[in-house]
Amino acid sequence: MNSAVRRIAINTGGGDAPGLNAVIRAVTLGGIDRGWEVLGIRDGYDGLFHDGGVVPLDRDAVRDITHLGGTILGTTNRGNPFATGRGAEVADRIRELGIDVMVAVGGDGSLYIAHLLTAYGIPVIGVPKTIDHDLEHTDQTTGFDSAVSFATECIDRLVSTTTAHGRVMVIEVMGRTTGWIALHSGIAAAANVILIPEIPYDIEVVAARVRERAARGQDYAIVVVAEGASPIGGEVTTIAGSTRLGGVAGHIAVQIEELTGKEARSISLGHLLRGGSPTAPDRLLGLRYGAEAVLAISAGARNVMVALDGDEARLVPLADIAGRARLVPMDCGALRTARSIGTCLGDR
Ligand code: F6P
Numbered sequence: 248m249n250s251a252v253r254r255i256a257i258n259t260g261g262g263d264a265p266g267l268n269a270v271i272r273a274v275t276l277g278g279i280d281r282g283w284e285v286l287g288i289r290d291g292y293d294g295l296f297h298d299g300g301v302v303p304l305d306r307d308a309v310r311d312i313t314h315l316g317g318t319i320l321g322t323t324n325r326g327n328p329f330a331t332g333r334g335a336e337v338a339d340r341i342r343e344l345g346i347d348v349m350v351a352v353g354g355d356g357s358l359y360i361a362h363l364l365t366a367y368g369i370p371v372i373g374v375p376k377t378i379d380h381d382l383e384h385t386d387q388t389t390g391f392d393s394a395v396s397f398a399t400e401c402i403d404r405l406v407s408t409t410t411a412h413g414r415v416m417v418i419e420v421m422g423r424t425t426g427w428i429a430l431h432s433g434i435a436a437a438a439n440v441i442l443i444p445e446i447p448y449d450i451e452v453v454a455a456r457v458r459e460r461a462a463r464g465q466d467y468a469i470v471v472v473a474e475g476a477s478p479i480g481g482e483v484t485t486i487a488g489s490t491r492l493g494g495v496a497g498h499i500a501v502q503i504e505e506l507t508g509k510e511a512r513s514i515s516l517g518h519l520l521r522g523g524s525p526t527a528p529d530r531l532l533g534l535r536y537g538a539e540a541v542l543a544i545s546a547g548a549r550n551v552m553v554a555l556d557g558d559e560a561r562l563v564p565l566a567d568i569a570g571r572a573r574l575v576p577m578d579c580g581a582l583r584t585a586r587s588i589g590t591c592l593g594d595r
Contacts, residue, residue: 257350258288259318260357264376264390265525266533267318270352272309273537290321292328295340313530316523329363338367348544352376362565365550372543373552373565374536378521380427381572384563385554392528394520395431401516402436413466415457415503415511419474419496421520426473426575433471440591444475445575448593454506456591472496
């Protein structure tokens with residue numbers, strides 16, 4: 248038991264993910280139960296510097312929020328205070344507020360910022376969240392299940408219109424540099440082709456699959472592509488004038504139409520995958536992570552991220568998380584499954 252803790256704070260940073268409010272609730276209730284004061288920082292660390300940006304969190308504030316998407320604290324993914332030379336100011340403000348431990352809920356970007364904060368003497372506990380599932384050293388990230396579930400539902404819906412018209416539908420899903428969402432939702436929705444960043448694709452292979460299907464009397468095809476996928480020897484597709492990923496499905500649809508003569512359409516599910524109510528597993532996971540964060544603080548742990556290894560909670564130094572993306576391993580079960588059921592992965 249660490250008797251020095253009187254006041255903790257929690258913030259959510261980076262892209263929102265379903266399940267964040269469950270984390271906030273569990274941290275708040277667990278903290279209050281231990282006699283700690285709990286503060287919420289709004290909009291990443293921005294709230295430290297604006298009126299009403301630091302709010303007390305009590306039982307009322309976190310009642311009936313577990314099922315809500317987004318984050319009651321707001322977030323930003325433009326707010327790396329260290330990139331704008333404000334790191335020391337953030338640390339000073341946290342000290343000024345008498346915060347003993349900062350609970351930072353985030354993906355790799357936000358946890359990297361949290362790691363930098365520790366260098367300024369701010370004790371931090373990290374909690375993993377990201378729909379992309381791309382954090383190292385943990386088996387689960389809050390938001391991934393909701394994103395995969397909704398992507399699967401969307402693909403299911405697109406199958407009926409695609410079969411009705413005998414078309415090719417190319418469906419783009421988020422995931423940044425990794426293909427976890429595409430792979431899991433694509434398998435779950437029985438996509439014919441799944442393209443992920445970890446396996447650069449050959450468009451001729453994709454076109455050949457579409458033709459093979461047509462030759463077998465299947466005049467439609469469902470292609471699920473991760474936003475970060477790229478052709479062999481080629482580049483990722485970005486939104487014009489920015490470095491943001493997006494648009495690969497459109498290119499692939501045009502190419503498939505040219506190569507096969509089949510009518511193709513594309514759609515990007517985009518931020519739909521981040522919105523809406525968390526699934527039950529994500530609610531449970533968020534609450535679990537929040538509870539583990541409180542237990543870690545009580546036990547005196549600092550500057551670590553709470554992680555899950557199977558069902559076992561463990562603590563990983565924030566330094567080990569920073570700046571790494573957990574890619575889909577080539578020997579993982581999901582990829583083996585896809586290959587075993589004959590899904591085309593765009594490689595030869
Ligand atoms: O990291 C989560 C994520 O949704 C990625 O899948 C996606 O590339 C990115 O965030 C989009 O961010 P923004 O909300 O800035 O468009």
